[in-house]
Amino acid sequence: MKEVIIATKNPGKAMEFEHIFSARGIVVRTLLDFPEIPDVEETGLTFEENAILKAEAISQALGKMVIGDDSGLIVDALEGRPGIYSARYAGEPKNDQNNTDKVLSELKGLPEEKRSARFYCALAVAIPGQEPMTVSGTCEGRILEERRGTNGFGYDPVFYVPEKGVAMAELSSDEKNKISHRANALKKLDVVLDSILEKTGQ
Ligand SMILES: O=c1nc[nH]c2c1ncn2[C@H]1C[C@H](O)[C@@H](COP(=O)(O)OP(=O)(O)OP(=O)(O)O)O1
Numbered sequence: 001m002k003e004v005i006i007a008t009k010n011p012g013k014a015m016e017f018e019h020i021f022s023a024r025g026i027v028v029r030t031l032l033d034f035p036e037i038p039d040v041e042e043t044g045l046t047f048e049e050n051a052i053l054k055a056e057a058i059s060q061a062l063g064k065m066v067i068g069d070d071s072g073l074i075v076d077a078l079e080g081r082p083g084i085y086s087a088r089y090a091g092e093p094k095n096d097q098n099n100t101d102k103v104l105s106e107l108k109g110l111p112e113e114k115r116s117a118r119f120y121c122a123l124a125v126a127i128p129g130q131e132p133m134t135v136s137g138t139c140e141g142r143i144l145e146e147r148r149g150t151n152g153f154g155y156d157p158v159f160y161v162p163e164k165g166v167a168m169a170e171l172s173s174d175e176k177n178k179i180s181h182r183a184n185a186l187k188k189l190d191v192v193l194d195s196i197l198e199k200t201g202q
């Protein structure tokens, strides 16, 4: 059975990767399966740098091909914040509820046309002894005035997806996994992933 290791401790991301890869007969393992591996410090200044930091640290620790995901929410009215600091926007320990509350309160009273935002996902592929490669994907939308829906994770309840007419957290996982920033980034990996799996024998 083919296997892909994702350098994440986020259960929401883990579920999405499992969902997308299982359709192709690939088993996903995440850091939730390796609790002994310490956290990777996200000291990069871009999503790509952080995705590489995560992928390379875990690839080195396990001696295998590993994919890192660094993602977040970019809000135009906030000059791109929370951006790479999305996970810890309202401080540490990270808390989705507090993070979304902070964005909602910062945008309070702002009219719809000024609430544009996008999700961004950078994926890095690290293979022992090789230079890492990255791909990215986005998903355009706007910030709602209050939470809607209970699916997904993170900022999904406050992110309106115009093409669907609902909040991201109101989409089924099937629907989200067709249009999300993560899915869009993964589509760009599609072409190379099969040959990588062949070469690494994973
Ligand atoms: O599809 C998404 N729907 C809603 N919110 C999302 C999504 N994708 C990323 N996000 C938010 C969650 C978190 O606030 C930040 C990611 O931060 P990020 O450091 O990449 O992930 P994380 O710390 O949760 O787990 P890990 O680093 O172990 O992969 O952006």
Ligand SMILES: [Mg+2]
Pocket (backbone or CB within 6 Å): 042, 087
């Ligand atoms: Mg993180």
